[in-house]
Amino acid sequence: MHNSQLIDQGFRFSTLSTPSGTAILVAGSGPAAKRCKKILNKSGQPTESASTWLKVLDRLDKGSFGLLLLEPTLKGMNILEGLRLLHKTSPHLLTLILGPLSPELTAEVLSAGGEGVLPADLPPEILLDWVQSYAQRQRLRQENDNLRHRILETEAYLAHILDQMEEAILTTDLEGRVTAANHSAAQLFQVSTEDWRYLSLKNIAFIGAGLSSLAAAVNRVLQDGLYEGRFLLGSSSGTLFPVYFRGVEYRRDGRPVGAILVFRDLTAQEELELRAEESERLAALAQIASGMAHEIRNPLMAVGGLLKRCQRHLPPDSPVFRYIPAIQENVRRMESMVQEIDEYLCYVRSSGEHWEEINLGSVVEPALARLKEASDLTAIHLEAPVPPNLKIQGDKASLVEMLFQLLKNGVEAMPQGGLLRLEVGQEGDQIVLRLSDTGQGIAPEHLPSIAHPFFTTKMTGAGMGLTKVYMIASRHRGQIEVESRPQQGTTFTVRLPLKN
Numbered sequence: 093m094h095n096s097q098l099i100d101q102g103f104r105f106s107t108l109s110t111p112s113g114t115a116i117l118v119a120g121s122g123p124a125a126k127r128c129k130k131i132l133n134k135s136g137q138p139t140e141s142a143s144t145w146l147k148v149l150d151r152l153d154k155g156s157f158g159l160l161l162l163e164p165t166l167k168g169m170n171i172l173e174g175l176r177l178l179h180k181t182s183p184h185l186l187t188l189i190l191g192p193l194s195p196e197l198t199a200e201v202l203s204a205g206g207e208g209v210l211p212a213d214l215p216p217e218i219l220l221d222w223v224q225s226y227a228q229r230q231r232l233r234q235e236n237d238n239l240r241h242r243i244l245e246t247e248a249y250l251a252h253i254l255d256q257m258e259e260a261i262l263t264t265d266l267e268g269r270v271t272a273a274n275h276s277a278a279q280l281f282q283v284s285t286e287d288w289r290y291l292s293l294k295n296i297a298f299i300g301a302g303l304s305s306l307a308a309a310v311n312r313v314l315q316d317g318l319y320e321g322r323f324l325l326g327s328s329s330g331t332l333f334p335v336y337f338r339g340v341e342y343r344r345d346g347r348p349v350g351a352i353l354v355f356r357d358l359t360a361q362e363e364l365e366l367r368a369e370e371s372e373r374l375a376a377l378a379q380i381a382s383g384m385a386h387e388i389r390n391p392l393m394a395v396g397g398l399l400k401r402c403q404r405h406l407p408p409d410s411p412v413f414r415y416i417p418a419i420q421e422n423v424r425r426m427e428s429m430v431q432e433i434d435e436y437l438c439y440v441r442s443s444g445e446h447w448e449e450i451n452l453g454s455v456v457e458p459a460l461a462r463l464k465e466a467s468d469l470t471a472i473h474l475e476a477p478v479p480p481n482l483k484i485q486g487d488k489a490s491l492v493e494m495l496f497q498l499l500k501n502g503v504e505a506m507p508q509g510g511l512l513r514l515e516v517g518q519e520g521d522q523i524v525l526r527l528s529d530t531g532q533g534i535a536p537e538h539l540p541s542i543a544h545p546f547f548t549t550k551m552t553g554a555g556m557g558l559t560k561v562y563m564i565a566s567r568h569r570g571q572i573e574v575e576s577r578p579q580q581g582t583t584f585t586v587r588l589p590l591k592n
Contacts, residue, residue: 115140115156116223119148120163124190124212128161131216132223145169152182158230159223160187161210164197172204179205186230260355263342268293268310271350280355282327297326298337306353313339313351322358334358392426399423446489452482452516452523459495460514467500471509479516482523484588486568494564497557498527498584505531505582521590528583534576542574 118129121143132139140155142148145168151157160178164171171189178187186207193201198209210222254261260277264270273281273288283291293307300323303309313319320338327333336356341348399419406412456479463469484491502512510530517524534542542558561584565572568588576582 116159116161117142117148117151117155117157118161119143119145120161120166120190122163122165125161125163127212128190128219131219134216135220137220137223143167145174148174149177149181152178152185157185159226160185161190161223162187162206163190164193164201172200175201175204175206186226188226258356260357262353262355263350264293264310264353265350266314266348268307277355280325280357297324297332299324299326299332309337309339310351310353313353314341314348317341325355334361388426389430392423392430395419396423446487447485448488450484450486450488450491452479452484454488455484455491455495456514456516458492459499462492462496463499463503466496467503469503472503472506473509473511474514475511476514477516480518482516482518482590484523484568484590486588490564490567494561494586495525495527497561498525498586501557501584502527502529502531502582505529505533507531510581518590519587523588523590525586525588526583527586528581530581533578533580533582534574535578539574539576 115138116132117140118125118132119142125141129139129141140151140157142151143166145166148160148162148166152160162171162174166174168174169177175187178185187205189201189206189209191198191209191211193209201209207226210219214222255275257274258276260280261272261274262270262277263272270289270291270293273283273291278284278288281288281291281296293310294305296306298304298306298309301321303312303323306325309319309323318338318340320336323335323337324332325335325337334357336358338354340352340354342350342352399416402412403416456476460474460476499512499514506512506529511528512530513528515524515526515528517526562572565586565588570586570588573585573587574582575585
């Protein structure tokens with residue numbers, strides 16, 4: 093067999109990891125093995141020998157070898173079986189078969205794990221050249237494997253760093269398909285680390301600047317090279333939450349290959365901003381209400397005092413007496429309004445100071461007890477089943493006040509009596525309090541104004557009750573929904589986040 097035939101028929105590369113060594117093991121007791129060992133020893137190459145498959149396996153188990161020169165007639169095992177066993181037990185070992193072999197057997201040897209076939213009659217200098225060539229390839233493979241190992245370590249290190257970041261990071265190709273994601277991204281989009289590659293950006297709402305989906309944002313990034321701003325991102329439940337988004341085009345060798353997308357959840361930040369704005373509004377409102385109460389209280393006291401003097405000094409038959417009951421009723425109405433404003437101011441100054449974990453039952457029971465003390469429930473049929481064992485994080489006094497005001501509002505909406513029903517339960521990750529009455533209902537034109545301070549359609553009160561309800565719900569990151577039909581009743585639904 094000529095050298096060209098050797099290269100064409102008897103040589104192939106194998107895929108290796110870290111090689112176990114570079115010493116040479118010559119296996120066999122025939123002339124070819126003895127000749128190879130003699131030539132290698134004479135050249136100073138570190139060489140050991142084994143005469144059977146059992147000794148080969150023993151040498152490999154105890155030593156460190158990078159190259160095995162193997163006679164096909166080695167005792168103890170069929171050559172193909174032995175090669176398959178070596179491929180499993182010593183996958184980093186390069187195995188050369190000492191020929192000659194038939195073309196058919198050569199093909200089988202190579203498929204079973206042999207690296208190549210060497211003619212037995214190679215001149216010593218050529219044999220040494222081939223062995224050195226394989227040793228050089230082994231060293232190069234070792235260097236490549238070491239480099240690959242370092243690259244994998246670096247990639248793992250960078251992936252670990254990305255997974256520790258609070259910002260969600262996605263990478264996409266030019267078609268908008270997700271190619272990588274960190275742990276925060278999997279949490280943000282509520283996708284497992286195994287399924288994020290199947291995340292469809294077309295189905296994720298992304299609202300702002302004329303965009304409707306995250307896929308459209310990726311197209312904008314690829315078009316402009318850089319795109320950023322505040323947007324609303326859709327969650328798997330369909331709700332929208334604020335994020336800061338920054339997208340950068342990723343280029344390789346001067347050509348765009350995809351996009352890098354960074355998301356920062358602004359929910360907590362916006363809550364802080366809303367609380368700060370709310371505090372400013374409440375302070376301004378409290379100042380206005382305090383001034384109003386003061387300005388109303390002083391004239392009211394004067395009117396009350398003058399009315400009593402009139403009653404004492406007017407003749408018994410004076411026609412003025414028929415106006416006195418109406419005056420007294422309006423004075424009482426004004427006093428009730430001032431008292432409600434004072435109660436609101438007291439609540440604003442003291443609420444929210446005791447944030448804690450609360451069982452919902454400890455909110456419902458005192459609210460119902462206050463209702464029974466403050467209202468005549470003779471004509472009211474009250475349905476309020478014992479609430480389930482649900483917990484919420486919040487200010488207990490505030491939540492009791494919120495529920496009491498809703499219950500009281502429902503009773504006042506039914507002056508002739510009716511059904512007042514309170515339902516408490518859990519829907520997803522929210523606690524839901526649903527309060528329904530069969531009262532007068534709310535006119536459609538009044539619904540947008542029911543939470544405004546001093547708005548009321550009643551003959552008494554300052555209209556601060558529902559203002560407090562909406563403020564308390566907002567402080568607890570809750571939402572209020574109202575359904576009402578005139579003369580049919582009203583349903584208030586309060587949704588609050590469940591304590592995990």
